[in-house]
Amino acid sequence: MGDRNLARGAVSGPLGAYETELRTELAGTGYAAKSVADIVLMMARLSRWMETHGVEVAELRPAVVEEFLRCRREVTRVEGAARRGLGPLLRFLRGRELIPGEEVLDGSPVEELLAAYRDYLVGERGLAAETVRCYVLQGRKFLAELREPLDVALARLDAGAVVAFVMEHTRGAASVWSAKTLVTATRSLLRFLHVQGWIAVPLAAAVPAVAGWRLAAVPRGLEQDQIEAVLAGPKVSSAAGLRDRAVLLVLARLGLRGAEVAALGLADVDWRAGEIIVRGKGGCLERVPLPFEVGEALAAYLTIARPSCSCASLFVTARPPYHGLNGSAVRAIMGRACGRAGLPRLGAHRLRHSLATQVLRAGAPLSEVGQLLRHRNQLSTTVYAKVDHAVLRSLARQWPLPAPAAADGSAS
Structure with a gap:
């Protein structure tokens, strides 16, 4: 199964029935022959793993895909290549409604809440797609910190927990800008949770500000x-x-x-x-x-x-x-x-x-x-x-300042 030049019909298991259709769609879309072979190879590996673990096609949710990738990491270091090969395959399966859509994710309470949050950002706030993506990504980080069931954790959420989250995740931030992005997105999520009744107290004000002053930096241009x-x-x-x-x-x-x-x-x-x-x-x-x-x-x-x-x-x-x-x-x-x-x-x-x-x-x-x-x-x-x-050099004053002259003209 390690041969990249897979012959047609080489995919066995739950996904085997869709191999020919996948090949046809990829070729029609413009994928090169080598790329098609790589994707079909990943399809064969995933299908074989599904057969071994008793996973049906309709059960191929993100959590299951992550488990497959975890198993792949045990035998290979090129997880990035595996993810790229899986992308076109998963889009193909979603397009035929064989697996849940991307927005449904894993059906967990956290993902359902994030889906509602995404709709709020798009419909109520009218934010750009990239901003929505960033806010949802940061919101997932925040909700992932809640160890208890979602409704219980949100009911017990207080200012201390919010501050602790922000302090922990901004301590190693790559820049002031990335820290401010986390802070802004967290405030947005907390406002949404309060408006929707998930939390009883408005906690957005509890999010600490990031120290970063306007005009503090100097633009760095190239010669x-x-x-x-x-x-x-x-x-x-x-x-x-x-x-x-x-x-x-x-x-x-x-x-x-x-x-x-x-x-x-x-x-x-x-x-x-x-x-x-x-x-x-x-x-x-x-x-x-x-x-x-x-x-x-x-x-x-x-x-x-x-x-x-x-x-x-x-x-x-x-x-x-x-x-x-x-x-x-x-x-x-x-x-x-x-x-x-x-x-x-x-x-x-x-x-x-x-x-x-x-x-x-x-x-x-x-x-x-x-x-x-x-x-x-x-x-x-x-x-x-x-x-x-x-x-700017013409505006700078001499330092240290010269000593003031005495009244009689001599130096003091």
Whole structure:
């Protein structure tokens, strides 16, 4: 069963009846032959495990899948590869309603509560999909700490337990930003629990704040030679290289956020007007001028490298099945380019900071920098006042201060 080139009919057990249909769907979607073989191999392993443990197809819930992966970890270290192989298989089974949908999860009280919380965030709060995903993820961490049955644990929940949770999970946070994300999501969950009657007392106010002062940090931009080295990183002789260079130029010359680049669609490029429609924070649509250099890179990608597919996203994956890039993929493109440029792995936002710093040093006022970055709050732009070291140096006072002169003119 270890042979990747599985012949048809090689999958035995509960999933064997669906092998041919899975192969047909994967091939029709555009999966390469090797990818199809890998997925079918994982299907065979899962089906054999299900047969050994007496698991029927309808019982293949997330908790069961995690148990299968736990068993796989005992015989292999490549759990990540196993998860990637399982993804298309599980989507195939869900699409035919053979296993519970993703939203149902494992049917536990915690997951049912989180599903209601997700509906609340989408329907009542109207939050973006990425924000909802983040809040639910943090909410699962909080509820996982409750050792008793859910209704009993929530009835006994008090401010002390909330504070203890936040202190424990923010102590090793990677940054102030990640700690604040946990705090904000926890407050949101506690408000929901109180509104829905799960907890009798409003405990959102008990969540301690994270010490992080506005404008405390200095934006860290790259020097011009570093920017050019990053832009020269992708190999434009390949389709993926043409795409990656276009992505990096949009980041560097337009100052878009990584998620905004991922959200660009084919229809968002107005070639006649020389503009790009950007979907910013809060769902705002704004038109941004399209520089010649960026337009040239986009045209090269679209006419030479972009695969012919039905996906409406501007930037898509280089290999089938084709779908639009997400924020993580944009960050990965930036990371690879940094590696080729001999720089440490940096986030896509670093190019946004670099553009603002360059414009400010060229003599533009802060108001124009704010317009370029599409800031809705002027306070978000004032942090860039710190990056012009030459101007700041003229404001600095000598230290230590010279001793005051005596009345007769002699030194005191």
